[in-house]
Amino acid sequence: MRDDETPTTKFPLDAEENVDAEENLDIEEVIDADTDETEGDTSKVSGWGRVLRGNRTLWIVAACAVVSLVAGLLIGHFLISPAEADGDTPEPGLVTVPVEFGSLSNDVTLRADVGYADAVEVTIDTTGTEGRAVVTGQVPAVGATFTPLSIALEVAGRPVIVLPGELPAYRTLRVGVSGPDVLQLKQALASIGINPGDAASDLFDGATADAVGQLYAQAGYPAPSSGEEATASVRSAEEAVRSANDSVSQAQAALDAAGSGPSKVDSWQADVKVAQAEQALADAKAKGEGVQQAEWDLQTARLERDQLWAAKNTSAERAMLDSAYAQVEAANEALETARESVLPFLPSSEVLYLTELPRRVDAVNVKRGDTVSGSSMTVSGATVRLTGAAAEADARLLTAGAEGVFELPDGTEHRAVISALNAGKDSKARWEVLLDPDPLTAEQIQQLQGSNVRVKIAVGATDGDVLSVPLAALTAGPGGESRVEVVESDPREGEDAETRIVVVKTGLAARGAVEVTPIEGELEEGELVVVGR
Template sequence: MTELLEQNVGPRDEEQAPPSGAASRRRLFIALAVASALLATGGVVASTYVKSPGQLAAETKAPPLSMITATVEKRVLSDTVVARGSVEASSQFQVTPLGGGQGAAVQVVTAVHVKTGDAVRPGDVLLEVSGRPLIALPGAVPIYRDLKPGDHGTDVAQLQAALKSLGYPTTGDDGGRFGPATKQAVAKMYAHLGFDHPVTGVDDQAKLKTAQQAVDTAQRQVDALDAQIHAASGTPATTPPGGKSGASGGGESLATQLAYAKKALLSAQDDYRTTVDTTGPMIPISEAVFLPAFPAQVTAFTAKVGDPVKAPLITLSTGRLGVHSQMTPDRAALLKPGMPVEITVTATGKHVAGKITSIGEPSAADAQADGGQGGGSGGGALTSRVTIDPVDDLGPEWAGKDVQLTVTSASSGADVLVVPLSAVSTGADGVASVVKATKDSSGPPTRRVQVVAGLTGGGFVQVTPVRSGELAQGDQVLVSGS
C-alpha cells in the first residue's frame, strides 16, 4: 500500500528531475506556434493601414451622380405680388401750434386730451400748449391767419358756419364779416370749453377807453358852442340853416367853430366804432385746426405733458379709409390700376377685397420701402406710392392697421403645363428647353426637349413643347444634377 501511494503522488516540485529531450522539443513547438500566430495577426492589422494606390483611388472616387427631377404639372398658374401696406384716411393734416398763450415765453405741452387712434369730433380740445387749447373745427379751408374782429373773407364765413354748427349762431353779422355777433359767439364757445377767450391785444380796454374819451370831449365841445350860439341870439338852442347865427366877438364865428366841433365829433365816433369793431374775442391761428370731414382720427401723437413743441406735434386724418403701400419700382411696374387686391390684417388675418386706384411715379421717399418678399430698403430709396381702394367701406377699427396686400398681376386662366423655374434653361441660341428623364432603359437616361416659356408665378413657369407631345403631365424633368 505504501509503495502504491508513492507511485501516484510523484515527486514534489523541489524534487522534480530535469526535463527530458522530448519535453523540450514539445515546448519549443508551442513557442513557435504562438510566434507564428502573432506574426499572422500583425500582418492582418497592418494590411488595414497599408493600401495600394489603386485602393486609395477607388475609395476616394466620387459617388455616381444622381438626378433630381420634378414632375410636370398641369394647373392654373398665377403671378402674384405680395407687399406690406397701411390703412390710412384719404387726407392727413399735420398740426403744430405756432404760439402759446398770450405772454407765454416757452411753447410746451401742458395738457393732453387725446391719444393715437382716438376719434375727433367738432369742438373737441385736442391738447393744450402753454395753457391754451387746440380746438378742432369743421371747415375745408386751412386756418392761415388769426381770425379777428373786423376781418372779412371766406375763412371768416367758414368760422361763422362752424360756430353755428356748434350751437353759437352769429345772426346779425354779414356772412364773412367778423362782427359783434361773431365776437359774442367766439366768447361763448371758449367759455363752454372752460377757457378765457383770447383778445386782439392786452391794451384793448385802454384803446376803447381812449376812443370813448375822445367822443365825449368832442361832444362836450359841440354842446358848449351850441349853447353859446343860442344864448347870444336869445333863441332856443338850435342852429339855423347855414350856421350863421351868433358871433364870437371876433375871428371865426361861433357857427364856424360849431361846424368844426361837429366834424371832430363825427371823427371821434368813427374811431370809436372802428376800435370796437377791431378789438375783443378772436381765434388765434395757434388755437384752431379746421378739418373737412368728421369724425376725424388721431393718426400720430406721442407728446407728453412737459414736452417742448416740435413739428409735427399731432397728425390727424379724415375721409374714407384706404390702403397705401410704398413699393420698389420693379414691383410696382408689375401692377396696373384696376387690379384686384386682397387686403389682410397682419395681426388678425381678417381680409377684405380692394382694387388698385393709382400708382405713383418713383421718387426718393423717406418712408421705408415695402418688404413683402425679400425685404425693402429704407429712407432715400426710390419707391412708388400705390393706393388701394377697398370695395366696401372699412370700419374705424381698421384705421392705422398694418396689412398684407396680395395682388394677382397675371393668370393663365386655364390649366397649363408648368415646371419649376430651375428646370428651364436657355442656350446660346436663345432657345429654351427642359431635360426630360426618359423611361426607356435601353436608351439614354435623358432627352432635351425644346419649349416655349410663358407666364411665371410662385417659382413655376408655363411651358409649351415646340414639338407637340414631347412633354406631358406626369413627365419628370431634371432640375439638378447631370
C-alpha cells in the same frame, strides 16, 4: 582542509549542462538588467501619466478625430454604389416637369408697418399767451380721439380748440384782417354748423367775429377779452359821437337863422315906406313941383325894401355846419374801431388745425403744471394704415386703388387697397406705398398695431384657369416661335426618350412660370415637358 570537512568530489559537466548553466546565467543577467530598466521606465511612465491626466480632454478629442479620419478614409475607399459594383453606370435622364393647369397671377410682395395713419407732432403756438404757458388742464389720454370742437389742451386757463384745416395758425385773427387763414377759419366754422357770414370771402368781419363768439360758447369758454382799456375807448368814442352831433345841431340852427330873411315888422315897415314915397310922388305931380325929388325918394324906398328881402350871405354858417358833419363822421369811425376792438377774436394760441379728423392721440409729452415747449403730443389718423416700401421697378407696376392682401394674426387673409404711392427722392430710393385695409375689429387693431406684415399685391392675372409651364421649358424655333418639348416615353431613357415639339403662344409670366396656349400640336395638363438634359 579541515578534518571536519567532507571532501567534495567535482565532476565535469557535460556540454548540455554547460549550455543550461550559461543560459541560466544569461537569464539572470537579463532579469537584473530588466529590473534596472524597469525602475527607469517606471519613472518615465509616471511622467507621461501626469501629462495624460493633465490634458485628458485634449487627448480624447484628438483620439476621436483620428478615429473619424481613419473611418472616413476606409468608407470612402471600400464603399461603392450598386451600379459601380455591377460595372454599369447609367446615363443621366431628361429633366422634366409636368404641365400645370390653373390660374396664374403676377404679384408684387412687400413688407409694411401697421399703424394709425398720418402721425404728426403737435406744436402749439404760445407766443400770444399772457404770462407763462403753463398747462392747466384738459390733458388728453393716449388713445383719446380728437374731433372738431375738441379741446386739445388748456394752457394758462385758455382752451386750444381743434378745428379741421391744413394751414397752421400763425397770427391772431380779428376784425379787419384778411387772408387764406381767415378763409380756412370760415370754412371750418361752416363745417361745424356755425354761420361765419360770407364763407367765400377771406375778410374777417363783424359776422365772423360773432361766429367766433359762438365757437367759444360751444367749447364752453368765454371769448378772449380785449381788457378794460378797450372798453374805456368805446365809451370815449361814444361820447365823442354825441358831442359831434350836438355841434351839427348848433351849426344847423345858425345857418337856418342866417338864411330865414327879414321879420314881418321889418317887411311891413319897408312896404309902408315905399307906399309913402309913391303918395309923395303923386302929390308932387299934382302940384307941379318937387317931382324929381319924390321920384328919387320912391326909388330909394323900393331899393331898401328889395335889399331887405335879398338872400343873406350864409357861407360862414354853412362852413361851420360842414365841419360839424366831418366831426360826426370821424367820431363814428373811431367808435366803430373801438367797438371792433372788443368784438370776439381768435388768438393763434387757442386753435389747433388738423386734417382728416377724427384723430387719435398716440403720445402725450406734457402733464398738468408743465410749461409748453416744443412738441406737446403726437396724433395720428383714427384709421389703421399700412405703410410699406417697394423698389422703383416694382412700384411702377402698382397703381392707386390696386388691391392687396395680408395675413391677420389668426392666419386669415385680409384685403387692403393702395391709397397713395410716393416716389423716392432719387432713382435709388425706395417708393413709399400706403394701403388702407378693410375695416378691422378693435381686437384685430390691437393685435396688429406696430407689427410688420407681408403684403401681396396682384399686378396681373389670367382670366380663369390656363396651362402653364416653367420659363426654362420654352425654346425658340427657327422662325422665332415659342415651343416646348413634350416627353412621350420614360424620361430616364435620356436622349433615347421619345419627344415631340409643340408650338405655343405665351401669355402672362409669373413666379417663374408662363401661360402657354398650343397652336401647333396638343398639350394637356400633367404632360411632361423638358427643362434640362
